Amino acid sequence: MNIDGAVAVVTGGTGGLGRYIAEGLAKNGANLALVCRTSISECQEIATDLSNRYSVDARAFCADQSNPESVDCLRDEIIDGFGTVDILVNNAAFNQWVPFSDLEALTPELWNTILQTNATGPFLCSRAFAPHLRKGRGGRIVNVSSIAGFDAQGSSIAYAASKAALNHLTRCLAVALAPDVLVNGVAPGYMEGTRMSAKLPPERVAYSIGSSLLGRPALREDVADQVITFVRSNSTTGQTICIDSGRVLH
Numbered sequence: 581m582n583i584d585g586a587v588a589v590v591t592g593g594t595g596g597l598g599r600y601i602a603e604g605l606a607k608n609g610a611n612l613a614l615v616c617r618t619s620i621s622e623c624q625e626i627a628t629d630l631s632n633r634y635s636v637d638a639r640a641f642c643a644d645q646s647n648p649e650s651v652d653c654l655r656d657e658i659i660d661g662f663g664t665v666d667i668l669v670n671n672a673a674f675n676q677w678v679p680f681s682d683l684e685a686l687t688p689e690l691w692n693t694i695l696q697t698n699a700t701g702p703f704l705c706s707r708a709f710a711p712h713l714r715k716g717r718g719g720r721i722v723n724v725s726s727i728a729g730f731d732a733q734g735s736s737i738a739y740a741a742s743k744a745a746l747n748h749l750t751r752c753l754a755v756a757l758a759p760d761v762l763v764n765g766v767a768p769g770y771m772e773g774t775r776m777s778a779k780l781p782p783e784r785v786a787y788s789i790g791s792s793l794l795g796r797p798a799l800r801e802d803v804a805d806q807v808i809t810f811v812r813s814n815s816t817t818g819q820t821i822c823i824d825s826g827r828v829l830h
Contacts, residue, residue, distance in 0.1 A: 581720055581811055584609030589660045590809075591615045591645055591705060592672030594622045596774035597724065600804035601669055602638075606630045610667065612638040613658045616823060617645075617672065627749065642769075645672055645701035646693075655708040665712045667811055670702035670746075671724040675776050677784075678736035686759045691738045698742035699749065706753055719761040720811045723750050724803075725820055727828040735780060743767070747820050755817030762817040764810040769798045770822025793826025 588605045588771065592598040599781030602612055613631060616623040623640035630638040639661060643654035660663060674697040678686045702723055713719025728734025729743030747765060754763040770788035771777055777785070789797055803823050820829050 581666070581717060581814065583667075583808070583811060586610045586666040586717065587613065587658075587664055588667035588669065589613045589615060589658060589665055589705075589709065590669045590671055591701075592724075593640070594619050594626060595671065596777075597768070597771065597800050597803060598671045599626060600800045601624065601671060601724075601807050602630060604665070604804040604808045605811070606636050606638065608633040609634075609636065611636050611662060613641055613665070614638060615643055615645075615654065615672070617642065633749075646696040646829045647704055648704055651701075651704045651708050655712075659712060664716055665709050666717055666719055668705060668709050668713060668719070668721045669724065669807060670705055670721065670754060672701065673698045673724065673742075673776070675735040675739045675779055677779050677781060678738070680732070680737055683737075685729065686736055686738055690736075693732070694736065694738040695742050695745070698739070699745040702746060703749060706749075706763075714760040719757075721753060721757075721761060721763040722807045722810050723763070723765040723820070725750070725765045725767040725805075727767050727822050727824045728822075729767060730822065730828045730830050734775070735784075750820050751818045758817060762810070762813065764813075764816060764818070765820035766803050766806050766810070767820050767822045767824070767828075768803045769822070769827050771800050771803070772797050773800060788827070789825075790828055792824065796825055798823050798825050
């Protein structure tokens with residue numbers, strides 16, 4: 581796909597990784613709908629900065645991706661504003677540290693929040709934008725997963741299960757939307773400078789870095805670059821690639 585002039589939706593647009601993804605798309609000429617759940621003023625600042633630096637049309641939107649009505653309203657607002665959507669990056673997610681062994685601490689309420697945000701949310705967004713992604717230049721969906729979806733690790737059992745579900749959702753959506761829309765995923769390992777990593781205890785951070793083959797965190801820039809590569813690709817779909825400094829080999 582030629583990214584220049586495309587319209588891209590990036591959920592979690594104010595997060596540490598979301599900003600890198602949004603900037604990578606803007607550098608390549610994409611107009612941006614940056615989506616946040618609550619921090620609309622911060623989201624607007626980022627959109628304005630990208631608009632000014634890269635001469636693109638970047639705008640801020642607010643939605644709760646775990647709520648079907650909110651997602652439908654988001655879709656209508658973006659289509660009204662841009663006329664179309666070519667790229668959807670499902671980046672928004674939620675985590676909370678709960679040791680795997682502490683099943684009592686992983687309450688049904690927390691389980692539902694994590695699964696609804698991390699697995700149902702990307703489905704709702706993909707479902708809402710699918711008719712528009714099928715049109716025009718041919719759509720792209722990139723889901724931001726985690727290596728926790730490939731291995732029994734992560735901030736909680738619910739988080740790992742939600743990302744495993746997202747990995748398979750990527751495959752299923754690739755089947756459902758072929759050949760018009762290509763659907764792929766990136767699965768980062770531990771990254772510095774994100775809200776997700778800020779919630780991890782120091783011992784977990786040390787383990788994540790120490791157990792990687794490269795002995796260092798994954799870089800947000802590398803993850804964002806892979807998102808751009810998937811968007812550009814015309815022959816890759818249904819794949820999720822780990823970017824984790826060599827922790828999960830699959």
